[in-house]
Amino acid sequence: MKTKMKQIKEKTTKGNFLLSVLIAVVAIVFATCSSDVVLNDIAESQTDTPKAIGFTSFSEKITRADTDLEYYHNTFVVYGTKQSTVDNIIQYVFGGKATALGNQDGVTCTHDAASTTVTGYWKYDNPRYWDKQAEYDFIAYAPGNAPLRYYYNAADAQVGDVNNEFVTTTGGYTLAGTNLQATATTAEKVKGFTGAGVDLDLMISAAKQQSGSNNADVALVFKHILSKLNVTFVKAAVLDGATVTVTSVEITGLKEKGSYKESDYVNDAFTKTSGWTAEAVTPSTYKLAYSGSQVLNASAGSALYFIESLVMPQTIVDDQVTLKAKYTIQTGGYSENYTYQLDLHDVEALRKYFDGYNYTLKFTIQPDVIKFDATVTVWDDQAASNQTIN
Numbered sequence: 001m002k003t004k005m006k007q008i009k010e011k012t013t014k015g016n017f018l019l020s021v022l023i024a025v026v027a028i029v030f031a032t033c034s035s036d037v038v039l040n041d042i043a044e045s046q047t048d049t050p051k052a053i054g055f056t057s058f059s060e061k062i063t064r065a066d067t068d069l070e071y072y073h074n075t076f077v078v079y080g081t082k083q084s085t086v087d088n089i090i091q092y093v094f095g096g097k098a099t100a101l102g103n104q105d106g107v108t109c110t111h112d113a114a115s116t117t118v119t120g121y122w123k124y125d126n127p128r129y130w131d132k133q134a135e136y137d138f139i140a141y142a143p144g145n146a147p148l149r150y151y152y153n154a155a156d157a158q159v160g161d162v163n164n165e166f167v168t169t170t171g172g173y174t175l176a177g178t179n180l181q182a183t184a185t186t187a188e189k190v191k192g193f194t195g196a197g198v199d200l201d202l203m204i205s206a207a208k209q210q211s212g213s214n215n216a217d218v219a220l221v222f223k224h225i226l227s228k229l230n231v232t233f234v235k236a237a238v239l240d241g242a243t244v245t246v247t248s249v250e251i252t253g254l255k256e257k258g259s260y261k262e263s264d265y266v267n268d269a270f271t272k273t274s275g276w277t278a279e280a281v282t283p284s285t286y287k288l289a290y291s292g293s294q295v296l297n298a299s300a301g302s303a304l305y306f307i308e309s310l311v312m313p314q315t316i317v318d319d320q321v322t323l324k325a326k327y328t329i330q331t332g333g334y335s336e337n338y339t340y341q342l343d344l345h346d347v348e349a350l351r352k353y354f355d356g357y358n359y360t361l362k363f364t365i366q367p368d369v370i371k372f373d374a375t376v377t378v379w380d381d382q383a384a385s386n387q388t389i390n
Helices: none
Strands: 026-030 075-084 090-094 102-104 107-111 134-142 148-152 165-168 203-205 208-211 218-224 227-235 243-252 257-260 276-279 287-295 304-311 322-331 334-343 358-365
Touching (some): 134 148, 208 218, 227 243, 243 304, 322 358
Parallel strands (some): 026 218, 227 358
Antiparallel strands (some): 075 090, 075 107, 075 134, 102 148, 134 203, 134 208, 148 165, 227 304, 243 287, 257 276, 322 334
16 A cells, blocks of 8 residues: 555445546656656546547657657556545556565557557557546556566555655666767767667656546656767867868776666755666676768868767766777878877766766867977087198
8 A cells, every 4th residue: 555645535426427538648758857748638528438548658858859759769668556436446457466565567558650549559458448436646667678667665555656666677787888870970869779689768757646537648757767978079170171080989998787776866956866776797898889980070060979879877987987089180192090088087077977867078179280390500619720821
């Protein structure tokens, strides 16, 4: 049962009570820091036909105007419980029943823009129908293949109870080093951290209470729980007469593995504590890397992104994480190779990677031109040798 009891309104029925249920729309809004929740109001109507609980989604504004979750992920996993306002009985509408404390599997919703099923564009098996004499709680994570589960703190606990939390599955999560910028672009690509074989943009929502008698949309607010790191390069005006080509960017030394426990997460005005416990893999081949041959734009043009990768939240120390970049500068018929190295601990803003934060490191290549200044040393006078000609 909940630590703090839900307020249940007692109702008296006279004669035949006409049940009216409407489709509820889940507005999913996930943001680096915060974002506005969008609600689509649906007017209540009286009908004898029960309506399935359906989902539509919005996503957090990161770097572009797109707010639909399906732009980033086409699956999410939802959990839901309801408590009757008639007899207080709890039922598990979405996901496994908490017969004891522990993790439970949820129900996967898959986006289908062409769907004509009663569950709407976000399809799930076995439609659930709204109970207007019940109080609901929903929570979810995305994408569907995320190594996450919802943990109930006790038998018969409801979604959103104190001490319930999202946790990683056994073994935690290990990043592979996916770089969305395999081909450098002038803007963040944002999406692509989903599906098999790539790092996943892990997201969890806050719990949302919703009365079954309230036909307003159900709004689930999602947030990122990993960090993200971007690295850009641009050349200065001094090089506008030269061709600058970046051939390699590598970041090594970051910890790639971690276990997540939502209850460890604190983010307030006084404290920032990650929900992740990061660890290094030994031996490790983990790195964030770009390799290719990309010519930089003129100084008046846009910077190019060479690294756009997810990062395990962690705090780094001196001499732990190294960035190494290789580039060439060509002027006329002369070309010269350069290698630049940076200890990321030297950049104060990059010493800590926190859950849900997007970090960008911007490089400007601005070398000093080799110039010459020639002077001539004065003659050293030798004492004159006097000779007499007879």
